[in-house]
Amino acid sequence: MLLFFEFIPPTLFLILYFVSVIIGLIGLSVGKSIVEGDNSPQLKIPNLSNTHQQTGTFSLIAYMMRGTSGVSEVLLLGLIQKGYLQRNTNDDSILEQAPQYPDIKLLTTHELQIFDCFTHPLTIKEAFDMSILKNAIQEAGVHYEKQLIDAGLILPEKTYKVFKNIAKGVFVSLLIIGISRIYWALSLGYTNIGFIVLIAAFCLISFPTAFSILFKRITKKGKNYLNDLKIAFSSLKSKVSTEYSNAQIQGIPSEYLPLVSVFGLSVLAENEEYKRLSTDSGTSCSSGFDSGGSDGGGSDSGSSGGDGGSGCGGGSCGGGCGGGD
CATH class of the missing domain: 1.10.3630 (yeast vps74-n-term truncation variant fold)
Incomplete structure (x- = not known):
């Protein structure tokens, strides 16, 4: 890989590096859209009559x-x-x-x-x-x-984890390429690599940030x-x-x-x-599927309360499924 850098000028490398980040995000976005399928809204808005029957x-x-x-x-x-x-x-x-x-x-x-x-x-x-x-x-x-x-409003947790793992793979690849480029430059005695480090750091920070904002289970x-x-x-x-x-x-x-x-x-x-x-309720610690909360509001639940018995137990506040790790 280090020999490969000899044929790529610094400016071209930075352009390709930045483009790789964009392509990675676009690829994940397209893949998510394909998995989601039909995005046309089909659910009706609940009416306000007899709301107690629509709990x-x-x-x-x-x-x-x-x-x-x-x-x-x-x-x-x-x-x-x-x-x-x-x-x-x-x-x-x-x-x-x-x-x-x-x-x-x-x-x-x-x-x-x-x-x-x-x-x-x-x-x-x-x-x-x-x-x-x-x-x-x-x-x-x-x-x-x-x-x-079932209604197509959120992705299954396993499907979402596949996207997260792919994103992690892309991120690790970008990290390895960036570090290798900097190491190659230093090994040849180049000291004016501040701009390369800055751009590489920007790309490496922007990719996971963009993923957490753009890619949620919803x-x-x-x-x-x-x-x-x-x-x-x-x-x-x-x-x-x-x-x-x-x-x-x-x-x-x-x-x-x-x-x-x-x-x-x-x-x-x-x-x-x-x-x-x-x-007095203090229920703000939980987040939903359209926020950056943690995975598994209900998917990782422990024991259930049974059919009519008391469902009271110990535990902490649980969130919905968002874009966190």
């Missing part, structure tokens, strides 16, 4: 947006909205089972697992802490991740769907601090569930009645 849909959206923490936000808010949970009348930082709640047979498996975690009252922070709801939330994450893959179809959701529900955000400012916690407006699924509990911060749900 599963909004949980799926929340998982795509913010990973497992998004699921916990929607499922807990849904249980409050349906009248199964409520804030303590004397201490609004406490969530507890309602004295008289509807038939638990109406709950989904994941909702029932979370509901069973409230055999004793929990603070809002405890309720949204993944260490309390780990098993139930992780099992839900596995379920929702499969749905997202597909183009998934991105289009997320954008459609944000546009469809953004007009409701202004109502949080106006129309619904006097609402009671037991009568959470139906529009809150889709709002929280898309924008998170932070959307409630402008509302005095619900501000504490936002400030």
Whole structure:
């Protein structure tokens, strides 16, 4: 390889080196587009009628947006909205089972697992802490991740790892070529190699950075769907601090569930009645498929909570699948 450098002038080498980075990124992009297939949006935007009957849909959206923490936000808010949970009348930082709640047979498996975690009252922070709801939330994450893959909104984890491994191979190749070129120049007594080092460093830094930004498990179809959701529900955000400012916690407006699924509990911060749900929840540590979070919001889950038993366990906050290693 060192003899090969004798036939390539420094300027031409830098051009070829930079072009190699661009070609590598374009090649990965084309490959990802081929694997994704049809990118035309096919999913319908959920309507705002009977939102309490669409908890599963909004949980799926929340998982795509913010990973497992998004699921916990929607499922807990849904249980409050349906009248199964409520804030303590004397201490609004406490969530507890309602004295008289509807038939638990109406709950989904994941909702029932979370509901069973409230055999004793929990603070809002405890309720949204993944260490309390780990098993139930992780099992839900596995379920929702499969749905997202089947809908073509995200890539299967194995497929995404193939792209990551290819990218690592390209990066290592560029690193070896760059170091070899610098070593060759130094071995011949060249000392004016600062520009070569600078350009090589720029290319080596820009490649993994560009990959982490451009290549995530979310597909183009998934991105289009997320954008459609944000546009469809953004007009409701202004109502949080106006129309619904006097609402009671037991009568959470139906529009809150889709709002929280898309924008998170932070959307409630402008509302005095619900501000504490936002400030005390502490669920911002998880990230979704369109961010730079870590792999495996639900794919690497441990034990499940079972069909109706308590799904409460220990653990830490788990994210969605993004572009990290």
